[in-house]
């Protein structure tokens with residue numbers, strides 16, 4: 001008997017595989033295709049010949065942990081104790097999984113906002129807990145009334161993803177006021193804040209859970225160096241939580257992976273001395289603007305994008321096909337891969353929307369846009 005009977009191959013795997021099979025331009029799965037910063041690759045090349053190849057301490061390589069603490073202070077003015085409140089993880093994915101496994105018990109309820117990224121629900125189900133999916137508003141803002149109605153004494157956790165994949169939406173000060181009001185009524189709910197795109201916001205600044213004092217003792221945040229440093233394949237990130245939660249998270253971590261691969265920890269530790277994460281927003285804003293300009297004469301209607309490296313587009317003026325079929329045909333007939341948005345909804349709500357990843361070099365964006373504009 002399957003423990004996850006409804007889980008199938010992820011849409012990111014399906015679309016990336018099809019893109020290879022049909023030699024299509026892959027704007028589906030979210031990963032950059034431009035070269036990594038040479039300062040980082042130089043560090044790795046040098047380190048590879050040094051003594052960096054054995055286990056690091058379980059929670060992370062201490063110099064890296066100190067630098068993550070400094071980054072958190074510089075970015076959000078939050079002071080953390082790296083010994084007790086920080087864990088280096090094998091990507092944000094492991095941070096999310098480990099946190100849920102450690103903190104959610106059988107019959108607990110976990111609020112997940114629809115549309116949502118795909119790695120939240122399965123760990124909840126593996127805990128024999130209940131995912132409670134609550135739809136965002138049509139403009140992808142949280143519907144706080146609906147969220148409150150979904151809360152009960154059984155609610156253990158609410159997961160927020162800010163900036164939001166796939167919609168590119170970011171939370172506002174007002175959202176945090178609403179969240180604060182909600183949490184005052186439900187003192188047992190903890191927040192899991194997935195902030196992997198924290199440095200990729202555009203006109204409006206990212207508001208991190210780290211900056212909200214009412215969250216500090218009841219929130220777990222996950223971050224990803226994969227997103228921030230264009231190295232998704234390295235699978236490295238980190239999780240920050242108050243000590244009483246982190247103690248439990250570390251118990252699971254030590255048996256899930258024990259420690260994260262050493263050389264990437266050494267390398268990122270050095271790289272953090274020279275890289276400026278605050279340049280990332282401008283870098284991707286230029287990509288977003290360029291991609292939007294390239295598509296302005298297409299028949300797709302582009303939705304607002306406040307953060308992340310994803311552009312949502314409506315093809316309602318082009319086809320009546322459901323979005324999964326549309327994406328498959330987009331690959332087969334037009335040579336461009338994208339992600340159907342219905343796959344982020346528990347009820348697979350088809351709204352004729354697809355997601356393009358614009359974390360690509362200009363040539364790729366231009367080549368894709370040329371094909372897209374012919375549709």
Ligand code: PMP
Nearest residue numbers: 091092093117165196224226237
């Ligand atoms: N959360 C969100 C919202 C994501 O888009 C992703 C995928 N990039 C992850 C978590 C996982 O991040 P990582 O690759 O660091 O595991």
Ligand code: GLN
Nearest residue numbers: 012013028029030031165
């Ligand atoms: N986060 C990536 C995306 O949204 C996918 C990562 C994965 O394939 N697991 O495209």
